[in-house]
Amino acid sequence: MNSIRGEGVRPALECEGLTKRFGGLEAVKQVDLRVDVGERRAIIGPNGAGKTTFFSLISGLYPVTSGSIRIFGQDITHLSCNQRTYLGLGRTFQITNLFPTLTVLENLVVAALGLRGIKFSMVRPLSTYRGLYERAGEVLETVGIAEKRAEVVRNLSYGEQRQIEISMALVSNPTVLLLDEPTAGLSPAESVMMTEMIYKLDPKITILIIEHNMDVALQVAPRITVFHQGCVFAEGSPKEIRNNPRVQEIYFGSED
Numbered sequence: 001m002n003s004i005r006g007e008g009v010r011p012a013l014e015c016e017g018l019t020k021r022f023g024g025l026e027a028v029k030q031v032d033l034r035v036d037v038g039e040r041r042a043i044i045g046p047n048g049a050g051k052t053t054f055f056s057l058i059s060g061l062y063p064v065t066s067g068s069i070r071i072f073g074q075d076i077t078h079l080s081c082n083q084r085t086y087l088g089l090g091r092t093f094q095i096t097n098l099f100p101t102l103t104v105l106e107n108l109v110v111a112a113l114g115l116r117g118i119k120f121s122m123v124r125p126l127s128t129y130r131g132l133y134e135r136a137g138e139v140l141e142t143v144g145i146a147e148k149r150a151e152v153v154r155n156l157s158y159g160e161q162r163q164i165e166i167s168m169a170l171v172s173n174p175t176v177l178l179l180d181e182p183t184a185g186l187s188p189a190e191s192v193m194m195t196e197m198i199y200k201l202d203p204k205i206t207i208l209i210i211e212h213n214m215d216v217a218l219q220v221a222p223r224i225t226v227f228h229q230g231c232v233f234a235e236g237s238p239k240e241i242r243n244n245p246r247v248q249e250i251y252f253g254s255e256d
């Protein structure tokens with residue numbers, strides 16, 4: 001139902017019948033999903049369930065086979081990745097995606113350059129991009145890792161590197177942020193730090209987080225969507241999902 005002004009009630013993200021086929025394989029099948037503004041939603045599901053592919057459809061990395069994607073009511077199904085970023089979509093990847101020989105601040109500046117369609121020039125010193133440095137510094141302050149700004153990324157712990165990746169996604173000031181397994185490969189202590197960082201992000205940002213670690217999913221998201229074989233298999237509160245025998249079966253049950 002729309003309000004008179006047509007604002008405030010649109011979901012941050014709405015997918016209808018979203019489908020992705022890779023040759024004979026339907027990796028994402030007829031997915032309907034609605035995430036409200038400011039919501040934090042965890043996406044869980046066994047390996048190969050289609051979670052990352054689903055993110056790649058939303059972010060525009062892969063064209064859809066069929067179906068539609070809207071953010072804040074606007075149809076983005078056929079827009080480029082950059083156009084989606086301008087409209088507020090941010091994303092991190094399952095595999096680390098940093099410039100290891102640059103400093104933390106420089107990594108964020110490179111992310112900001114990408115947003116403006118400026119290719120990183122080896123001949124122009126990064127320090128000449130003043131406004132971008134300011135934006136990068138601001139982001140590091142808000143996520144609480146400003147003291148790492150001058151460190152070369154390859155000297156940081158893996159947990160810190162993954163925090164930098166989220167910071168890079170925040171440079172574009174996203175209103176919808178997709179995090180693909182931010183705690184993958186982290187030690188328990190690093191996972192706690194990461195979870196706290198995500199938990200403290202601006203509550204106005206709508207966050208979808210793919211997470212294998214149920215504890216993390218339960219802490220950051222009051223609502224969970226379970227993917228299985230490309231479909232939305234279940235959706236509900238952490239308690240509902242934990243107590244759902246069908247969900248238990250796909251995680252711990254039969255082999256097929």
Ligand SMILES: Nc1ncnc2c1ncn2[C@@H]1O[C@H](COP(=O)(O)OP(=O)(O)OP(=O)(O)O)[C@@H](O)[C@H]1O
Nearest residue numbers: 022025027045046047048049050051052053054094
């Ligand atoms: N670019 C691609 N080309 C062909 N098949 C692909 C491609 N990307 C993913 N797939 C296949 O699509 C299915 C879903 O993969 P996807 O990576 O989305 O799963 P996932 O739920 O993210 O799994 P995981 O938990 O292991 O990260 C898998 O069978 C995978 O092999």
Ligand SMILES: [Mg+2]
Nearest residue numbers: 051052053094
């Ligand atoms: Mg994945």
